[in-house]
Amino acid sequence: xxxxxxxxxxxxxxxxxxxxxxxxxxxxxxxxxxxxxxxxxxxxxxxxxxxxxxxxxxxxxxxxxxxxxxxxxxxxxxxxxxxxxxxxxxxxxxxxxxxxxxxxxxxxxxxxxxxxxxxxxxxxxxxxxxxxxxxxxxxxxxxxxxxxxxxxxxxxxxxxxxxxxxxxxxxxxxxxxxxxxxxxxxxxxxxxxxxxxxxxxxxxxxxxxxxxxxxxxxxxxxxxxxxxxxxxxxxxxxxxxxxxxxxxxxxxxxxxxxxxxxxxxxxxxxxxxxxxxxxxxxxxxxxxxxxxxxxxxxxxxxxxxxxxxxxxxxxxxxxxxxxxxxxxxxxxxxxxxxxxxxxxxxxxxxxxxxxxxxxxxxxxxxxxxxxxxxxxxxxxxxxxxxxxxxxxxxxxxxxxxxxxxxxxxxxxxxxxxxxxxxxxxxxxxxxxxxxxxxxxxxxxxxxxxxxxxxxxxxxxxxxxxxxxxxxxxxxxxxx
Amino acid sequence: xxxxxxxxxxxxxxxxxxxxxxxxxxxxxxxxxxxxxxxxxxxxxxxxxxxxxxxxxxxxxxxxxxxxxxxxxxxxxxxxxxxxxxxxxxxxxxxxxxxxxxxxxxxxxxxxxxxxxxxxxxxxxxxxxxxxxxxxxxxxxxxxxxxxxxxxxxxxxxxxxxxxxxxxxxxxxxxxxxxxxxxxxxxxxxxxxxxxxxxxxxxxxxxxxxxxxxxxxxxxxxxxxxxxxxxxxxxxxxxxxxxxxxxxxxxxxxxxxxxxxxxxxxxxxxxxxxxxxxxxxxxxxxxxxxxxxxxxxxxxxxxxxxxxxxxxxxx
Numbered sequence: 134x135x136x137x138x139x140x141x142x143x144x145x146x147x148x149x150x151x152x153x154x155x156x157x158x159x160x161x162x163x164x165x166x167x168x169x170x171x172x173x174x175x176x177x178x179x180x181x182x183x184x185x186x187x188x189x190x191x192x193x194x195x196x197x198x199x200x201x202x203x204x205x206x207x208x209x210x211x212x213x214x215x216x217x218x219x220x221x222x223x224x225x226x227x228x229x230x231x232x233x234x235x236x237x238x239x240x241x242x243x244x245x246x247x248x249x250x251x252x253x254x255x256x257x258x259x260x261x262x263x264x265x266x267x268x269x270x271x272x273x274x275x276x277x278x279x280x281x282x283x284x285x286x287x288x289x290x291x292x293x294x295x296x297x298x299x300x301x302x303x304x305x306x307x308x309x310x311x312x313x314x315x316x317x318x319x320x321x322x323x324x325x326x327x328x329x330x331x332x333x334x335x336x337x338x339x340x341x342x343x344x345x346x347x348x349x350x351x352x353x354x355x356x357x358x359x360x361x362x363x364x365x366x367x368x369x370x371x372x373x374x375x376x377x378x379x380x381x382x383x384x385x386x387x388x389x390x391x392x393x394x395x396x397x398x399x400x401x402x403x404x405x406x407x408x409x410x411x412x413x414x415x416x417x418x419x420x421x422x423x424x425x426x427x428x429x430x431x432x433x434x435x436x437x438x439x440x441x442x443x444x445x446x447x448x449x450x451x452x453x454x455x456x457x458x459x460x461x462x463x464x465x466x467x468x469x470x471x472x473x474x475x476x477x478x479x480x481x482x483x484x485x486x487x488x489x490x491x492x493x494x495x496x497x498x499x500x501x502x503x504x505x506x507x508x509x510x511x512x513x514x515x516x517x518x519x520x521x522x523x524x525x526x527x528x529x530x531x532x533x534x535x536x537x538x539x540x541x542x543x544x545x546x547x548x549x550x551x552x553x554x555x556x557x558x559x560x561x562x563x564x565x566x567x568x569x570x571x572x573x574x575x576x577x578x579x580x581x582x583x584x585x586x587x588x589x590x591x592x593x594x595x596x597x598x599x600x601x602x603x604x605x606x607x608x609x610x611x612x
Numbered sequence: 613x614x615x616x617x618x619x620x621x622x623x624x625x626x627x628x629x630x631x632x633x634x635x636x637x638x639x640x641x642x643x644x645x646x647x648x649x650x651x652x653x654x655x656x657x658x659x660x661x662x663x664x665x666x667x668x669x670x671x672x673x674x675x676x677x678x679x680x681x682x683x684x685x686x687x688x689x690x691x692x693x694x695x696x697x698x699x700x701x702x703x704x705x706x707x708x709x710x711x712x713x714x715x716x717x718x719x720x721x722x723x724x725x726x727x728x729x730x731x732x733x734x735x736x737x738x739x740x741x742x743x744x745x746x747x748x749x750x751x752x753x754x755x756x757x758x759x760x761x762x763x764x765x766x767x768x769x770x771x772x773x774x775x776x777x778x779x780x781x782x783x784x785x786x787x788x789x790x791x792x793x794x795x796x797x798x799x800x801x802x803x804x805x806x807x808x809x810x811x812x813x814x815x816x817x818x819x820x821x822x823x824x825x826x827x828x829x830x831x832x833x834x835x836x837x838x839x840x841x842x843x844x845x846x847x848x849x850x851x852x853x854x855x856x857x858x859x860x861x862x863x864x865x866x867x868x869x870x871x872x873x874x875x876x877x878x879x880x881x882x883x884x885x886x887x888x889x890x891x892x893x894x895x896x897x898x899x900x901x902x903x904x905x906x907x908x909x910x911x912x913x914x915x916x917x918x919x920x921x922x923x924x925x926x927x
Contacts, residue, residue: 136661136882136890141652245650404847405640440854448883457652554635574637 138450141457143244148235150321153182156190156344157327159197160337165190165344171320174241175454175463175498183320186343188352191312194341195358198283198310201338206310207280209336211267218263218305220333225256228329232322236294237454239321241463241499242417244455254579255298258597261581262306265602269307272599278606280308281384282360285353288323289366290316290465291420291521297323299596300363301340302581307605309361310339314353316366317346318466351377359383361605365422368519368545368590375593386594386604388422388586390519391547394540395425395576396562398533399433401552405574407441410525413550413576415449415461415503419523420469422591423548425576427516428505428527429536435529439507446490446503453495461523464499473501473522480506480515485526511542519545533558537565546588550576569595616856618820621784623777626817630776633816636808636844645839651879658875662910664890665874666693669703669906670731670863670898674738674831683712684719685927691725694907695925703903704892705729705761709737710754717758731761731797735786738801738830740765744782751789762790763797763827763863768804771814779814780821787822797825797863797896802841803833811841815848825861831898836866839876846884859888865898871909874902 155164165184172179186194206214225232232255233247242251270276284304288296293315304311315323323342330340343349347370354362354377364374365388378385395413397406413425430438454462464470481487485506494500501522509516509526516526530536540549549568551559559573569587572578579585584600586592594604603609619625653661671690673682686706694700702725706716710732717730732754736742742750751762764786770778783798790796798818802811815826826845829836842864849860862885868874874897881889889895904924911919 135887136664136878137657138651138653139655139657141654249650401634402637402640403634405637405644408640408644457650554637574640575643 138458140453142453142455143234143237143457145234145238145455147231148238150181150235154320154324154344155184156186156194157324157330157340157342158190158194159341160331160335162327163193169317169346171239171318173238174465175495177497180239181321183317183344186314186345186349186352190343191349191352191356194312194343195283195356197338198312198341199358201336202282202310205336206339207308211269211308214305214308215263215266217333217335218259218266218302221329221335222256222259222263224329224332225252225259229253229256232294232325234455235325236322237462240290240293240319241454241465243459243462244457245459246417251292251295254581255295258298258302258581262302262602266306269602269606272602274599274603274606274609278307278609280605281607282309283358284309284311284361284363284605285356285359286311286313286363287350287353287366288313288315290319291417291422293319294322294326296365297326299365303596303602303605304363305339307602309605312341312343312353312359314343314345314349317344320344354378361385363604364388371592384604386596387592388596389547389590389592390545391422391424391587391591392427392517392519392543392545393423393425393548393550393568394427394429394566395550396429396536396540396552397431397434397438398536398551398553398555398558399431400554400558401434402554402574403434403438403441406552407438407445409550409552409574409576410442411445411449414525415523416577418462418464418501420465420521421577423570423577424521425548425550426520426525427540428525429539430527430529431536432529432531439527442505443488443490446505449490449492449503451492451494451500451502461503464501464522467499469521470499470501473520473524476515476518476520477504477524480509480513480526483513483515485509485513485515511539517543533562537562541565541567544590547591548572615820615822616858618855626776626780629820630813630817633812636812638808641808641840641843645843645880648843648879648883649839649876653875653879659910659913661875661878662871662906662913663701665871665878665897666903666906667701667704668892668895668897669903670705670707670865670896671703671903672707672831672865672898672900674707674709674733678709678712680712680715683708683715687716687719687725687728688723689903689925689927690728691720691723693903694910700907700910702728704896705731707731707733707763707898709733710750710757710759713754713757713759729760730758731763732757732759733763733765733830735764735782737763737765737799738832740767741769744785747782748785748789751786755790755793759794761795761797762786763799765799765801765830766814766818768801771805771810776817780817783818783821783823795824796822797827797861798823799827799830801830801833802828803835808840808844811844812848815845816852819848819852819860823860825863825896827863827865827898829866831866834867837864837868839880842877842880843884846880846889849889850885859894861894861896862889863896863898868897868899869901870905874906
């Protein structure tokens with residue numbers, strides 16, 4: 134018998150999207166000059182027109198942030214700053230459905246994920262950092278820590294609101310003011326967050342949000358009035374930023390790409406490992422810098438795991454992101470879809486075997502079926518380059534050391550997964566792996582208390598936990 | 613007995629077979645079960661699920677106070693759960709103690725319910741603490757009285773002390789006794805086995821020994837049919853099918869009291885063992901209170917409002 138789930142769409146009536154948005158500078162929405170469209174990647178419907186910030190807008194935002202820093206925020210006690218953060222966190226919770234629906238419309242991720250992961254975690258980051266605001270001298274980072282001043286923050290399109298929270302919450306807790314630029318494809322939840330700042334009566338200029346593309350990002354990075362740059366995005370852009378700030382006094386943290394190894398040892402709990410593989414690479418359509426995009430399988434269980442994985446992948450529900458039962462939503466942009474297709478094609482060309490889960494993809498919008506490549510070796514491009522989509526490369530190993538060596542044989546080092554029911558093996562593997570985050574018997578678990586960041590070309594610095602806090606304080610950490 | 617060629621009936625072969633099973637990670641299994649619980653089943657699919665769930669109910673009364681009158685009333689309800697609506701399917705079976713089997717069978721046949729099975733709980737249910745001859749006689753009585761399904765309990769004491777061969781041999785003997793006459797359901801009492809590793813092990817043990825169904829609980833111990841436990845058992849029957857091409861059924865029992873819980877169970881089946889298991893011959897739900905909630909929800913879908921409980925019968 135067939136159990137078809139009838140459509141269960143979340144209502145979009147809770148959000149009201151304006152036809153056109155400006156920037157949020159000095160506590161007010163100011164009209165933009167030039168605009169560009171932002172679309173729903175699941176339908177290609179134009180949602181709104183987003184303003185493109187140029188020199189004048191970025192300059193105004195930095196000046197507003199400086200003024201707020203000098204006159205208000207740096208003079209305020211930590212306890213008072215904390216109250217604002219708590220207030221923001223609570224409002225985000227109260228308006229969580231609004232944030233979730235808007236995020237899904239603008240980004241293409243399933244409502245189940247924006248509802249159950251992105252928004253609750255974003256609120257959790259504000260709650261966590263609110264608690265630090267009046268306890269900075271007890272964070273083990275020294276007793277006379279000082280904020281940097283004005284932080285310029287540039288965030289990606291994969292977790293628009295969550296990345297905003299990762300950036301804004303610690304910056305404000307530590308006493309900085311911010312100029313934030315959301316990704317050009319996904320500005321809407323940041324603009325809703327600006328409303329929350331108003332609702333929380335956050336002093337004007339403490340948070341400034343300018344929208345735009347890479348050119349706007351470059352203006353922020355190169356602005357002399359900014360003391361600290363925090364960027365999450367591609368390694369390619371991260372390198373440009375690193376070069377740009379090298380001759381300046383700016384402090385910088387970078388969260389960049391990854392090609393994480395998810396290592397399955399033969400003594401793993403196989404069914405849960407399958408779930409971990411699926412969650413590792415198909416969560417958020419694989420648009421995750423720490424995605425477990427390389428499956429490194431012990432040969433003795435390889436056939437069993439691949440068979441079970443294919444079966445499980447056939448169950449993945451691909452389609453309307455607003456449907457509460459959707460597991461895999463739309464690819465965020467046409468550009469990204471083309472990149473996924475191009476890199477996958479190199480997998481075919483280089484002799485790996487492609488298998489995609491059978492599923493009906495919608496006609497409109499940007500879609501890519503969950504896909505695995507077997508027979509992948511270290512020399513394949515799909516084993517080395519970040520695809521940033523729902524594509525998994527499967528490699529095998531014979532001995533534990535060989536598995537570790539393959540896992541580490543990458544210019545990246547953001548995350549890794551270790552699956553084994555043997556505690557000593559997990560501890561040993563974790564010590565060998567060169568990655569900033571290592572999950573054992575789970576994957577893609579995030580918590581504001583836990584530092585997140587990369588080795589090698591995956592980035593500089595950490596976000597979250599005490600380590601993340603240190604990035605927003607002078608004279609500590611990596612500076 | 614061939615035991616699907618998986619074991620030869622010796623202690624050493626059984627240990628080897630069970631030792632080769634992969635473990636179950638508790639955190640991961642819990643997470644998967646709670647993710648599947650978020651599935652939103654609406655409109656047409658909800659209607660389908662309600663009727664399917666009704667047809668899978670093993671309508672149960674297992675009380676010291678059971679009387680022929682009570683059992684006959686239960687049988688009437690089993691055949692026509694809603695006397696005002698003939699489109700409501702009959703339940704899968706009634707489940708009673710073995711002294712009530714004859715009464716149930718006779719009454720079902722009398723009222724046009726010969727398609728509804730009679731399941732007898734057996735082997736010194738619920739504790740299983742009796743000698744093997746007593747367990748055999750218990751089962752024989754139920755078979756003689758016309759039981760078409762035997763719900764036996766395993767010896768949890770033997771299982772927990774690592775004496776798997778005793779558990780195995782008991783199932784094999786009861787299986788032989790049932791022969792072609794009755795389906796065998798093997799109850800683990802997962803609330804006493806506690807760990808998911810044990811649940812997986814018990815599942816493979818029982819399937820190799822000849823169980824037609826594996827069943828979570830007696831209903832007398834809590835926790836009973838929790839979602840992750842059912843998930844682990846559904847994974848076991850799925851894997852057993854890959855190994856042997858034989859489909860074994862699953863019966864959660866205990867703690868499934870409302871429509872939401874029942875639909876969650878069907879989602880677990882659909883996305884774990886697969887849609888092939890969505891039939892009363894491979895999935896049953898042991899319950900008593902559940903049926904009325906399914907009927908209330910069914911009426912609500914038809915009428916658009918919740919009726920008073922006075923409109924469903926209390927039998």
